[in-house]
Amino acid sequence: MKAGKNDAKLLKLAIEIGVGYAKKRGFSDFDKGISPKDKVECIYRLLVKDKLIQPLATDKEDGPNMKHKLILWITRQLPEEHPLLK
Template identity: 70%
Template sequence: MKKIKHEAQLLKKALQIGEQYAAKRGFTSFDDGTSNKIKIECIYRLLVDDKIIVPLASDKEDGPNMKHKLVLWIQKQLPEGHALLAD
């Protein structure tokens, strides 16, 4: 898995956009005490269920790979020239 520049910030943005997407789909928002690990898994599974992202192989479905998948997803969603996409 290749390290992506600004990965932490991209993940934060992916969680923010993913929560907004989930709310539009009718899901209640996460509690303040909900860990990022749970948020990552829930948003990943929602995006896979809605066929927005391709699921990981079952033996690769773990925290770091889900994070990476969300980062790749948000990179494609951000407009060209966005500050987080700059090299």
Template identity: 55%
Template sequence: MKKFTHESQLLKKAITIGQAYATARGYSALPANVSERDKVEALYRLLVADKRITPLAEEKQNGPEMRHKLVIWLAKQLPDDHPLLKN
């Protein structure tokens, strides 16, 4: 599993972009009181259903793995010289 120096910041950005993607797809915005864990799971499942990311194996579908998968999804969309991708 590739480690990112700024993984927590990348995750926050991935959640923000993922929520915008979900809204553009016609889903209602997630309420502010929804936990980060639930947001990550909902966005992960949406991206898997839309075939934007490859699904994790059943036994690896847990919080840390899903968070990391969202970070990888975002990292692939950012330019190589983006400050959050620098070590």
């Protein structure tokens, strides 16, 4: 999987929107001490549980693949003309 030029920004946006989604679902806010890696995993698992993204195969569930799934998810949520998609 090749990284795109805006992947870091897309991941950051996916985490921000994912945290907002989690709050709307009734989860408390993530503490300042929670690592980005843990946030990615929590958001990934919530989106899989809510059937908003398809789960990875068990042997493929690792940090880079979860990040990639979140990037794919957020790219589908953004309008085509969004600057991060260019």
